[in-house]
Amino acid sequence: MKTGIAHLPLHGGKAPSWLFQRMKRLAREIIIAMVSEYGPQEVLRKLSDPFWFQALGCVLGFDWHSSGVTTTTCGALKEGIKGLEKELGLFITGGKGAISRKTPSEILGAGDQLSCDPEKLVYASKMSAKVDNSAIQDGYQLYHHSFIFTKSGDWAVVQQGMNDANKYARRYHWLGSKVENFVVEPHSAICCDSRGSTLNMTSVESEEARQTTVMLSQEKPDTLVSEIKRLQSLHLPSHHQVDIHDIHPDRLYKTFTKTYESIPENFESLLGIEGVGPKTVRALTLISEIVYGKAPSFHDPVRYSFAHGGKDGHPYPVDKDVYDRSIDILRGALKQAKVGNNEKMDAFKRLSYFM
Secondary structure (H helix, E strand, O other), X not given: OOOOOOOOEOOXXXXXXXXXXXXXXXXXXXXXXXXXXXXXXXXXHHHOOHHHHHHHHHHOOOOOOOOHHHHHHHHHHXXXXXXXXXHHOEEEEEEEHHHHHHHHHHHHHOHHHOOOOHHHHHHHHHHHHXXXXXXXXXXXXXXXXXXXXXXXXXXXEEEEEEEOOOOEEEEEEEEHHHOOOOOOOOOOEEEOOOOOOOEEOOOHHHHHHHHHHHHHHOOOHHHHHHHHHHHHOOOOXXXXXXXXXXXXXXXXXXXXXXXXXXXXXXXXXXXXXXXXXXXXXXXXXHHHHHHHOOOOEOOOOOOOOOOOOEOOOOXXXXXXXXXXXXXXXXXXXXXXXHOOOOHHHHHHHHHHOOO
């Protein structure tokens, strides 16, 4: 299994129109070829591989070392297959910023083309985002969420967070078929160059802390608020990992009322309650650790180019003629394959052995 670190420093600017238009066309041909040869599930599997995803971004012409490769590559894939979703059996929803919040409605909009319950896909989309924003508190605020799924209900997630302090991005990859539990080691990969102090409630080591926070969430709000205020008055050791200084107990009262009334059965259902965010999880975790001695994991979960150049000229400027020729060659190979001439597609398969 490949392992390593993907360097994702934040870069300004965006892909110029002339490049993005080509990225869309090439992305479309690549996805058509993959679905034709291996099926839509293989596309999900590949996108959940951080190295393959990074290589795809480079093939499409984006910089190997830019965090923009995530948003632009996902955007090119989404735009590239627009109108072909039913034929391919593959759907790409979400995106950057405000577009990411439209993901549930986009999933439901494809409901009549699916052979599965779209609400389950909506839940997977929401929970994957909730986990990476609240259950893993690593200083990276999500700003991009792409949810990719098939008509049969298989899914994958590529989402990214930004840390304004260290100017790095962190990318989170999910593959639905590998997720046995949304809150226990659910990722296929998390990529970033920077490691830091991280509250990781998805670690196997956090099992007792998860159980205790669920128990605490069923306590009366007044009890929890008074406990937090008491802890804030204590002089905690400087090495303590869970920061409580920006938590305002009285503001959490409303959320604690919701958890008390909902009686969550487990950490996943607790996390799914509306209003339960990073500060709620952090407050319950602190009480769990200090009062009950059930400490969570603070292990940063991070685990872990260049066919057409990059938009910023790294490692060299994009050659537009070569790029257009690549699109034409792949499109031609697909047309030939449709009429029974598989020689060119067989060549592409042999090429894949070196990737």
